[in-house]
Amino acid sequence: xxxEPLVDIQADTADxxxxxxxxxxxxxxxxxxxxxxxxxxxxxLEAALETRTLSVDYDGDTAVSEISLSIPRNRIVAFIxxxxxxxxxxxxxxxxxxxxIPAANVSGEVLFRGKNLYDSxxxxxxxxxxxxxxxxxxxxxxxxxxxxxxxxxRVNGYQGDLEERVxxxxxxxxxxDEVKDRLEDSALGxxxxxxxxxxxxxxxxxxxxxxxxxxxxxxxxxxxxxRIEDLIEDLKQDYTxxxxxxxxxxAARVSDLTAFLYMGELVEFGDTDRLFTNPRxxxxxxxxxxxxx
Amino acid sequence: MGSGGGxxxxxxxxxxxxxxxxxxxxxxxxxxxxxxVFGIVALVVLLADVFIDGYRWVDWSFLTSYPSRFPEQAxxxxxxLGTLWMMGLVALISFPxxxxxxxxxxxxxxxxxxxxxxxxxxxxxxxxxxVVYGILGLAVFVRFMALGQxxxxxxxxxxxxxxxxxxxxxxxxxRAVPGSLRQASYGIGATKWQTIRxxxxxxxxxxxxxxxxxxxSRAIGETAPVLLVxxxxxxxxxxxxxxxxxxxxxxxxxxxxxxxxxxFHAVAAGAILVLLVILLAMNATxxxxxxxxxxxx
Numbered sequence: 001x002x003x004e005p006l007v008d009i010q011a012d013t014a015d016x017x018x019x020x021x022x023x024x025x026x027x028x029x030x031x032x033x034x035x036x037x038x039x040x041x042x043x044x045l046e047a048a049l050e051t052r053t054l055s056v057d058y059d060g061d062t063a064v065s066e067i068s069l070s071i072p073r074n075r076i077v078a079f080i081x082x083x084x085x086x087x088x089x090x091x092x093x094x095x096x097x098x099x100x101i102p103a104a105n106v107s108g109e110v111l112f113r114g115k116n117l118y119d120s121x122x123x124x125x126x127x128x129x130x131x132x133x134x135x136x137x138x139x140x141x142x143x144x145x146x147x148x149x150x151x152x153x154r155v156n157g158y159q160g161d162l163e164e165r166v167x168x169x170x171x172x173x174x175x176x177d178e179v180k181d182r183l184e185d186s187a188l189g190x191x192x193x194x195x196x197x198x199x200x201x202x203x204x205x206x207x208x209x210x211x212x213x214x215x216x217x218x219x220x221x222x223x224x225x226x227r228i229e230d231l232i233e234d235l236k237q238d239y240t241x242x243x244x245x246x247x248x249x250x251a252a253r254v255s256d257l258t259a260f261l262y263m264g265e266l267v268e269f270g271d272t273d274r275l276f277t278n279p280r281x282x283x284x285x286x287x288x289x290x291x292x293x
Numbered sequence: 294m295g296s297g298g299g300x301x302x303x304x305x306x307x308x309x310x311x312x313x314x315x316x317x318x319x320x321x322x323x324x325x326x327x328x329x330v331f332g333i334v335a336l337v338v339l340l341a342d343v344f345i346d347g348y349r350w351v352d353w354s355f356l357t358s359y360p361s362r363f364p365e366q367a368x369x370x371x372x373x374l375g376t377l378w379m380m381g382l383v384a385l386i387s388f389p390x391x392x393x394x395x396x397x398x399x400x401x402x403x404x405x406x407x408x409x410x411x412x413x414x415x416x417x418x419x420x421x422x423x424v425v426y427g428i429l430g431l432a433v434f435v436r437f438m439a440l441g442q443x444x445x446x447x448x449x450x451x452x453x454x455x456x457x458x459x460x461x462x463x464x465x466x467x468r469a470v471p472g473s474l475r476q477a478s479y480g481i482g483a484t485k486w487q488t489i490r491x492x493x494x495x496x497x498x499x500x501x502x503x504x505x506x507x508x509x510s511r512a513i514g515e516t517a518p519v520l521l522v523x524x525x526x527x528x529x530x531x532x533x534x535x536x537x538x539x540x541x542x543x544x545x546x547x548x549x550x551x552x553x554x555x556x557f558h559a560v561a562a563g564a565i566l567v568l569l570v571i572l573l574a575m576n577a578t579x580x581x582x583x584x585x586x587x588x589x590x
Contacts, residue, residue: 095480097476097479097480100475100476100479102403102404125482125483125484126482128479128480128481128482129481129482130482132480132481133476133480135473135476135477135480137473139471139473139474139476139477140477141474141477141478141492142474142495142496151478151481151483151491152481152482152483155478155481155482155483155484155487155491156481156482156483199477202477202481203480203481205481206481206482
């Protein structure tokens, strides 16, 4: 395995964030969409992740169009928008999961610790360990509960105590008490909500800094959804979380910042409370009041 | 019940002919059923006939004796050992080649005209008559590579013959592994090889094994290509290495069945029974493996 290219660059995230906030003149995309200014909350905070004119097309069909925004550290940022608005595609750019789709073509930059994740010397395998992902449908491996969490540690050459790390991860995902007596049982025997928390534990095990969640509760019942939302809230202490959701109430409940995407464009990005109570853009208002989408 | 309105008030715009439509459906059902019966009955009669002719011959000495001019002393020892040697070698050769090719085509090959041409030709190769593979084996393995009329030459030929089927079966098994599993693996920083090795292959393995065993059971009954490669019809020693001369059960059966003496036909039936038992055992293994791994998932 190559030496981790991302580690050394502690870089100038501290510089870039204020610059972005101070008028955003450096970023070409913001001129076109006034609502996409870096929101006040993000201004004072260190950016965990920043995109610059990030665009994606699938064989020429634009899915995401020149999105520039900054995701502050230890915050929960929600992406909302109607089906097909590009929010999942955008999310998948943030840890280079789109590399796996041959037709997807990404342009622009994603800055993580001051380094563009799409630079040629960046290894996507390392990116995905540092920026973890939880998917829409719970997708545990058809192995034991223990192995589900340990797999990521093994493939990444974890040097510490495997068992201890598995326990810590399961505790962090609020699953330990339910599974501690049956770690060797198949993960497929768990309920949907438990499986999704196992997937979160699996992602946490490899010590990511950012967690991307693609509609993590959409396949779950209300009680399991509630537990996932509580968990997301708790995880904010240690992680930066980007969550894509269909469910506006969910976005309003859990997130600090909300971005509204429509037809691949960033329409509005701001404090969740403000965006839901006093949207600046007409399309945002129409969407959150249920008039389209 | 009146045919016009079916117990309800008749409507002028419709002439339902329900009775006729119903009869047509019933007729079709029985037609399909008779197709099933035809196949099953033909198979049962065939098997029963072979069994009645042959079962008296099958005993320990039949399995352990070499062929003979006298039907009472004739046995299938050489052919049975030849078949076991052959199947062992074919499995060793075709499994890694087939699985390797399937992994490449499913996981690594770019989607372009070359891959598509390759894929199409593999499907076509699966339909090539086995005698053609025999001629190829004779030219390439027996003559060009100078392996002679050996078990190895025969095994290589049969491996080529079943390779397309093995590849396609393995490809289907690999393709059936859900994409969400691959994504999960990549999502925590596994490399492509780690994903294939630890997630894709374990899930695909039962399907791959089933496909391989079923194509092996096709190879075990092949006569034409083995005949061309030079399996000998009379042999009175055990093959002891891959370069020895050999014969296999289908050839032994063919040889006995072609004899004028009635009794040798019964001996042939006995050998067919042994071949069938081996075949059934292989297929049972395939089913067992499939069920066992499916339960674990």
